[in-house]
Amino acid sequence: MPHLFAIMRARVLAALADDLPGLAPELLARVEVTPTREAAHGDMATNAAMVTAKPAGRKPQDIATALVARLKDDPDIAEASVAGPGFVNLRLVESTWRAEIPAILTAAESYGDGNVGQGIRVNVEYVSANPTGPMHIGHCRGAVVGDALANLMAKAGFDVTKEYYINDAGNQVLALAWAAYWRYLQAIGTPLTEDEYAQLVPGGLQYRGDYLVPVGEALKARHGDSLAAPGGHVGPPEAWLDIVRDTTLDLMMASIREDLELLGVRQAVFSSERALVAAGAADTTIEQLRAKNLIYEGILEPPKGKTPEDWEPREQTLFRATKFGDDVDRPLRKSDGSNTYFANDIAYHADKVRRGAQIMIDIWGADHGGYVSRMKSAVKALGDGTATAPTLDIVLCQIVHVLKDGEPVRMSKRAGTFITLRDLLDEVGRDAVRFTMLTRKSDAQMEFDIAAAVAQTRENPVFYVQYAHARCRSVLRAASEMLGPEATAPAALAGVNLETLSHEAELALIRRLASWPRVVESAAIAREPHRIAFFLYDLAGDFHMLWNRGRDDAALRFLQPEQRADTLARVALVAATATVIRSGLAVMGVTPVEEMR
RNA sequence: GGACCCGUAGCUCAGCUGGAUAGAGCGCUGCCCUCCGAAGGCAGAGGCCGAUGGUUCGAAUCCAUUCGGGUCCGCCA
Structure with missing residues (x-):
């Protein structure tokens, strides 16, 4: 059922059509009925006369006067008047307002449900934290904003899917596996020191956090010492890397899901990047774009003003992002021929479309701001350019600075001072965290003062x-x-x-x-x-x-x-x-x- | 050098996609509980909407330039 403002807008449009038949739909779309800011202006105001004056070749006041004459007979309208440059102010009869109360009581919490969404299928993807550790505060805002936005879209009549994209492919997952293996060796009593072990790890030992200790224990419980070389030494990676990686990813994702549950976030779909890679999705997508003549082999210019030390021209497989509004064309394959993360990401969005998404909404952190235009151009390139082609909206969440006792809490994984989401939830509580995270528009930076969030004032x-x-x-x-x-x-x-x-x-x-x-x-x-x-x-x-x-x-x-x-x-x-x-x-x-x- | 985000009251922020005299909280000033609905409420002061041009009936909102703050800038993910 349309709400009161929509109903009154329809009546304004009907009155307008009596006076000025045949106005263009684009013009009528600009007509709005809004609450007034000042009570002296009545309950609602419409700009109908002002937006139609010029095309109709008449003065706004004349059109407004004619509108008022017609609207005055409406049984729901107590008073209609022309004001200012051509507003029509409306005051509704009190009983019409009061009638909302039974409407609310009958509808209960579904009051406010709308139909602007028209059942359009919307995929909201958020959090998507790398499964390399527990969720921290940096993830929290996106999680809350994404979840609330998804709920909001559903309430407005969209058919919403909540989704999490697991970045479980790529080098950081291998680094994670090596770090988990280190904890495993400790669990079975290795004689290796941290330094000795770090020497053996390709790229050095990352992810030193305690949270991998239980993973090491779990690996020991499941496999005994069979994953290690005799004496608790590093075995050949072929013998353990896949097992350790899979187990670690499972446990990390289980932990992340617990964090999400504590925050009250329940996503229906968890998509694995690794599964997409295994299915060759990126290659398929590149060929799809190639068929549209959007792929070429070429060399990019170095970024101006800040050329990296080791920069040298290299031929890569490039996507013509500039055709869709991006600043430069973007690499889909590295110089060694392997696919870039961006290629996987395009494939992932193509996959969402394949699964039925008509509108995709990604919630990202501000540090991905430079990524927005290339992702949007990729989605445009995947579509057919018509009005019904799938679209991508990206909501960027700016940084949250956490304050405790008035002092900023520094986030540093290396120094081990980063606050986990769990710490925050323990201290503040789920409801206060969620509400407070929504008291700023997401593209503004925010200070989260722990004391203020729990204050009873x-x-x-x-x-x-x-x-x-x-x-x-x-x-x-x-x-x-x-x-x-x-x-x-x-x-x-x-x-x-x-x-x-x-x-x-x-x-x-x-x-x-x-x-x-x-x-x-x-x-x-x-x-x-x-x-x-x-x-x-x-x-x-x-x-x-x-x-x-x-x-x-x-x-x-x-x-x-x-x-x-x-x-x-x-x-x-x-x-x-x-x-x-x-x-x-x-x-x-x-x-x-x-x-x- | 470039891209994106932010700039609104002393402070923290809204401002419903271009509408009427720019709003709220905190702080400040002055009021409201011998008892019953005061972890609350009422009233007041406080503004060149960073700056300059432009677009039009009309700009905090759109465009250009500019100044501050922040994020980011081949093959990392």
């Missing part, structure tokens, strides 16, 4: 929103005792007379509740889940204000023992508020609380 939006919900629930519990559970069940409340809800603070709250579906819609289209957090904060503010009025004047409290009808109407409003808060928190993946402790 208004400056902490997590607390403020949770507190509003807890207060709602507290009222509802008391109402249930006072009036009986039957009378205060949502279905019963949906049928009560709401005409006594006429105070400005009550109507303001109702208007806020009614704007929720529109927020879902616009945030989904903009791919900006942080808007949900800000909406909830504003909503909580409206509710706290109303609550506070009851504190100043007992006659304005929600529960009035002597006035059953008034009380039921107010309880219905409170129940609707709690419902919308839950609906919003569900998108964010945050648990609503029943009471503050």
